[in-house]
Amino acid sequence: MGILLLAPDRDLRGLVQQLHRQAPDLALYLWPQTQPHPDIDFALCWNPPAGVIEQFSSLKAVTSLGAGVDALLDPAVVPSHLPIGRISGPELALDMARWLIAQITSHWLQLDQFRQQQIDKDCRTWAPTEAPLIGLLGIATIGASCARQFQSLGLRVEGWNRSGHGPSQVPMHLGAQGLHDLAARADYLICLLPLTNSTRGILDRSLFKAMRPGSVLINVGRGQHLVEADLLTALDAGQPALAILDVFQQEPLPTGHPFWSHPRVRVSPHCAAISQDEEVARLLLDSYRRVQAGELPLGAIDRQAGY
8 A cells, every 4th residue: 555646746756764663564656657556545645637637546545745636636637436534734834923023013013114224324213013913814733833823922813704603702804894894993913714615706896995095915825815906906905905915826926926026015936835744744654544533634624615
């Protein structure tokens, strides 16, 4: 029995080393070098081409190399009878929180201005304003971890999701009205949502009109959450005042895209949280053992809900 690693365009050498270190006797098979055969009963996937997984008829389950599963939901990609899990551990969540804290506190404390003051030899000082309110769209495993880290620094947090349920210490909003209510309150509105039919394009013109003047949009979910043309129009109107974007409709972001040069957009190359090989290997082996024992893979998702 063994695991298929099916992740086009991903460098898996570090992960393979970790898997060999943690489970020396486990058989690993890399696509496309490997042809289907009955010893392969589990697959780790990232953006697999349609029609490939169905060729491996002995598979019992697949899991995503990361928290996102939107690329696996199409039955043409992962046949409907196969359970889908995901790899999303505490280190990944902590990395996301660190990145977001760096972005938020740098902007809130106006740290960029100190560099200009150094150039100008200007010794003016200022104190930060009241702790900002952070609105979290999506507050599952990663969102809940981020909320705890924000609150540990004295930052205020409120959340929104489909159910309106979240950590007991986080005030929650739900529904279309709740989404706009949170947007109207938040100083920093962060998208951490899974990509589903109901969340695709959720960051749109109507949401931007609800946001506070001077507020900041941060998208670390998926590029398809954002209606890019609507954001450019909204930024020119000053509402929101700034967009910090780590994900895009097309990745890598095309060189001619207006986001690169827009004065109110900050771009990073989908690096807010990157799965680390040691943690992925450990969680992957846990998931594999569960499936071998007749259980669902770690982080099993509901295909209908999309997460």
